[in-house]
Amino acid sequence: xxxxxxxxxxxxxxxxxxxxxxxxxxxxxxxxxxxxxxxxxxxxxxxxxxxxxxxxxxxxxxxxxxxxxxxxxxxxxxxxxxxxxxxxxxxxxxxxxxxxxxxxxxxxxxxxxxxxxxxxxxxxxxxxxxxxxxxxxxxxxxxxxxxxxxxxxxxxxxxxxxxxxxxxxxxxxxxxxxxxxxxxxxxxxxxxxxxxxxxxx
Numbered sequence: 001x002x003x004x005x006x007x008x009x010x011x012x013x014x015x016x017x018x019x020x021x022x023x024x025x026x027x028x029x030x031x032x033x034x035x036x037x038x039x040x041x042x043x044x045x046x047x048x049x050x051x052x053x054x055x056x057x058x059x060x061x062x063x064x065x066x067x068x069x070x071x072x073x074x075x076x077x078x079x080x081x082x083x084x085x086x087x088x089x090x091x092x093x094x095x096x097x098x099x100x101x102x103x104x105x106x107x108x109x110x111x112x113x114x115x116x117x118x119x120x121x122x123x124x125x126x127x128x129x130x131x132x133x134x135x136x137x138x139x140x141x142x143x144x145x146x147x148x149x150x151x152x153x154x155x156x157x158x159x160x161x162x163x164x165x166x167x168x169x170x171x172x173x174x175x176x177x178x179x180x181x182x183x184x185x186x187x188x189x190x191x192x193x194x195x196x197x198x199x200x201x
Contacts, residue, residue: 015065018113021137027078028182029115032050041075041080042073042074042080042192042196043072043073043074044070044071044072044074044190044191044192044199045069045070045071045147045190045191046070046071046072046082046084046188046189046191047068047069047188047189047191048067048068048069048186048188048189049067049186050062050063050064050065050067050068051063051068051086051118051120051122051184051185051186052184052185053122053126053175053177053183054127054155054158054159054185055158055159055177055181055182055183056151056159056181056182057067057158057180058098058157058158059158059180060158061123062089062112062120063086063089063120063122063123063126063184063186064122064164065087065088066087066088068084068087069084069085069086069087070082070084070085070091070092071081071083072097075178077099077199078098078099079096079099080096080097081094081096082095082111085113086120086122088102089121089123089180090127091118091120091121092114092121093114093116094113094120094197095111095113095114095119096111096112096114097109097110098110098112099137101166101168102134102136102163102166102167103163103166105167106136106137107136107137107200108134108136108137108166109134109136109137109151109167110132110133110173110179111118111132111134111135112132112133113130113132113178117129120133120175122130127177128175128177128182128184129176129177129184130173130174131171131174132173133153133161133167133175133184134153134163134165134173135152135153135154135166136151136152136162137149137150137198138151138152140196140198141198142198142199142200143197143198143199144197144198146195146198147192147195147196148190148191148192149190149196149198150187150188150189151187151189151190152187153184153186153187153188154185155184155185157183158177159180159181159182159183160181161173161174161175161183
């Protein structure tokens with residue numbers, strides 16, 4: 001059964017990925033990943049509000065009270081690395097990301113830790129680790145073209161991220177502080193110099 005997935009293309013070119021239950025995000029053999037020839041890599045400028053990191057133990061920490069900034073570098077139509085600076089709270093190392101489909105059939109993004117295991121800093125005492133953070137792409141909609149994409153990460157309760165899974169997998173993604181489950185709430189935009197189209201297949 002063909003999976004529904006989401007990706008940015010620059011001018012021409014189509015990329016299709018599949019979600020494989022056993023390994024997470026992977027390229028399907030009969031649907032190879034194609035790079036857009038217009039511009040590679042594609043770099044977007046990230047900006048956003050204050051991050052709120054909460055735990056199931058009831059702790060709430062504000063990450064970067066002056067907001068978040070950074071870059072998102074697309075290495076293909078669906079993957080890349082994101083580096084975020086939570087103002088005075090600290091800067092991440094390059095974090096891999098994947099555009100994918102959420103169980104609700106909405107476009108989403110999965111950010112995973114750096115190769116050394118580091119993830120989200122929130123000051124000296126509240127750095128979060130974990131295996132991944134899932135957010136929703138609220139703009140552009142499928143087939144729309146925009147110069148700005150909006151990504152929302154949100155919690156439904158203290159330490160409980162709204163999205164824990166992606167379509168087609170049983171893996172649960174999440175953050176922890178120590179051994180306590182944690183969740184991040186923040187809205188970010190990624191701005192491009194040219195319009196990008198969100199293709200949903």
